[in-house]
Amino acid sequence: MDFFLNHFYEIASMILFGVGFMGLLLHNNLIKKAVGLNIMDTAIYLFLAQRGFITGRVAPIMGSNLEASVEEYVNPIPAGLVLTGIVVSVSVTAFFLALIQMLHKKYHTLNLDEILLKAKQEKEKKKALEESEDA
Amino acid sequence: MHEMPFVFNFPFFSIILTLVGGMSMPFFRNGKVAQKINMGVIIATGVLNFILLCYLVSTGESFTYMMGHWPAPWGNEIRGGPFEALMATMFCIVMGFSVYVFIEINTLAACAIVMAKxxxxxxxxxxxxxxxxxxxxxxxxxxxxxxxxxxxxxxMESLHETIMEMAATGQYVIPLTVVFSVTTLGLCVKSALYPFHSWLPNAHGSATTSSSAILSGLVLKGYIILYIKMMFRVYSPELLAQLHITDALLVLGVLAMIMGSLKALRERHIKRMTAYSSVAQIGYIFMGLGLNSEIGVLAACFHILSHGVTKPMLFLSAGGLANVSHHSYEFKDLKGAAHRNKLAGVAFVVGSLSMIGIPLFAGFPSKLFFSTAAIHSDYFRLPVVLIALAVSTALNALYYLPVCINIWRTKDEPHGHGHGGHEDEHGGHDAHVAHGEEAAHGDEVHEVSHHEPAGDVAVAAFENSHHEETPKISFGFGLSMVAFIACNFALGIGYGPIMNILRQGIDLL
Structure with a gap:
């Protein structure tokens, strides 16, 4: 039980990662896929942020205490990585949503299976039209 | 580090140059100016990397460049060696020519049609x-x-040290296995290894010509190169073998080689077929990595190069052929297309022969190296790899040669109107006759086309006046095709020095 309490954040982030990953992979609804993507990314950031912080230490910014030793600071790299990751996932999400919007305008649905079906039908219709023109 | 040679700054220059170039693009209203700047940046980067490559090969060293003179734990590092420089140079060359063709095709207004359709x-x-x-x-x-x-x-340096320490003392075996599998899996998905390849043919089938060329030739390879670097610099090949990751790569690679080829055989759409062929070729590369020997990795690296010059050529020539066939990529419409765009036809044949692995073409040495690597491996891997190579080569021939014959067929030939299956059966038989002839033919045209720029315009004008639907072979398209064919022969014949550079590069990784 202690193990679960001590590693609360890690366990939570792993569960969230799984939820997001499966959401992105298996959901048919495109918006839910986008949500899954964000859950997955956030889980990784939670994990990194939690592992990167040591209780009782501060961010490595030189304050009034000029004598401070390295031991009082946390490593800033995980935090930097999380910030970079957030920027990337924001832009990817924006791109993803823009594409979803374009698809919705064209096919009036958010279900990926239906979209694929409609695209296929459209293609076949076009082919039939071309063939009839040829004839 | 004070008397650091000036060339060591080049990787940094390349990064900054491309970064600034990319960011300034949206500010140019005029597309032509932007394209010219883009070409300039690519050429400059290519030249910088080539100089660096020459320098590193002559001195035989690799270096670590510290950003802003901050040493390792605080600052960021760029590491350069012959391997990195060679890959960067090749990427610039391929990129340059693909983009060049794109500009030309774009001005021919094909792009708008494709997009709208x-x-x-x-x-x-x-x-x-x-x-x-x-x-x-x-x-x-x-x-x-x-x-x-x-x-x-x-x-990477410090990661490697810590991981080796952990492996030696036997700590954290399960977490390390998980980490290795997860990163490997991630990179396999991104580089479209067989079970994760489903997105690739669709992306190619509907993309523009140049984007297919760059996607297949370069983008996928970027992840593989990252993986090779991680194999050597973060993990170690022995450790990966111990955890059976290389075995998994070998199995997936062999599966990809055969399944990719089988799926390509079923396609009737030239770009989708070439895309499935890419799936098979990615399988070759991962199989080389999975052999877990130095020569296997070298073969994989060489295959990255040879596939990197061949596949863009195939996509570009397929685009060129489609342009003269009502922008259709279906086999039945492409019949005889090579007579309307001879250079694209020759390039497609050269690319196909290279993919099959005929001597003198780039695909041959890589298959040779894969077989050598297989012979040097243990008794269990040897038959698997050799059989997979043989089957995949035969399948390559089965799906590429009918297309080559199809595009060179004259229109008024009585047989074979849309009989796909019929052509397939004869493909293997015709192959022996056809490829000898066409290889000779390819050489001939290749010689002639050196003089082309002068005669090009006249020929094009002549053709234009005769058939309305035949667009002229533009200078850019001609130059790129000739360059790709030349690269192909250069890799196919002069593979010795390139292998030496690669070996040097891998040793220094």
Missing amino acids: RGGETIVATIRYLIMSLLGSGLFLMGIALLYNITGHLL
Whole structure:
């Protein structure tokens, strides 16, 4: 039980990662896929942020205490990585949503299976039209 | 580091140059100016990397460049060696020519037609590509986060040291296995290894010609090169073998080689067929990595190069052929297309022969090296790899040669109107006769086309006046095709020095 309490954040982030990953992979609804993507990314950031912080230490910014030793600071790299990751996932999400919007305008649905079906039908219709023109 | 040679700054210059170039693009209203600047940046980067390559090969060393003179744990490092420089140079060359062709084709107004025709399909393909790519990056990032969690480092050098220490003392075996599998899986998804390849043919089928060329030739290879670097610089090949990761790569690679080829055999769409062929070729590369010997990795690296010059050529020539066939990529419409665009036809044949692995073409040495690597491996891997190579080569011939024959067929030939299956059966038989002839023919045209720029305009004008539907072979298209064919022969004949550079590069990794 202690193990679960001590590693609360890690366990939570792993569960969230799984939820997001499966959401992105298996959901048919495109918006839910986008949500899954964000859950997955956030889980990784939670994990990194939690592992990167040591209780009782501060961010490595030189304050009034000029004598401070390295031991009082946390490593800033995980935090930097999380910030970079957030920027990337924001832009990817924006791109993803823009594409979803374009698809919705064209096919009036958010279900990926239906979209694929409609695209296929459209293609076949076009082919039939071309063939009839040829004839 | 004070008397550092000036050339060591070149990787940094390349990064800054491309970064600034990319960011300044949206500010140019005039597309032509932007394209010219783009070409300039690519050429400059290529030249810088080539100089660096020459320098590093002559001195036989690799170096670490510190950004802003901050040493390792605090600052960022760029590491350069012959391997990196060679790959960068090759990428610039291929990129330059593909983009060059794109400019030309764009001015021929093919792009707008393609886009308008396939709006919905393109977006669906993009979304599928995006989803797979995001899944891959998510896995990879998770792997990196776990790795940081175990070791407390993010730089490759320190990671390697800590991991070796852990492996030696037997700590953290399960977490390390998880990390290795997760990063490997992530990169496999991103580089479209067999079970994760489903997005690739769709993305290619609906993309523009140049984007296919760059996607297949370069983008996928970027992840593989990252994986090779991680294999040597973060993990170690022995450790990967111990954890059976290389065995998994070998199995997936062999599966990809055969399944990719089988699926290509069923395609009636030239770009989708070539895309499935890419799936098979990616399988070759991972099989080389999975052999877990130095020569296997070398073969894989050489295959990255040879596939990197061949596949863009195939896509570009397929685009060129489609342009003279009512912008259709279906086999039945491409019949005799090579007579309307001879250079594209020759390039497609050269590319096909290279993919099959005929001597003198780039594909031959890589298959030779793969077989050598297989012979040097143990008794269990030897038959698997050799059989897979043989089957895949035969399948390559089966799906490429009918296309080559189809595009060179004259229109008024009585047989074979849309009988796909019929052609397939005869493909293997005709192959022996056809490829000898066409190889000779390819050489001939290759010689002639050196003088082409002068005669090009006249020929094009002549053709234009005769058939309305035949667009002229533009100077850019001609130059790129000739350059790709030349690169192909250069790799196919002069593979010795390139192998030496690669060996040097891998040793220094």
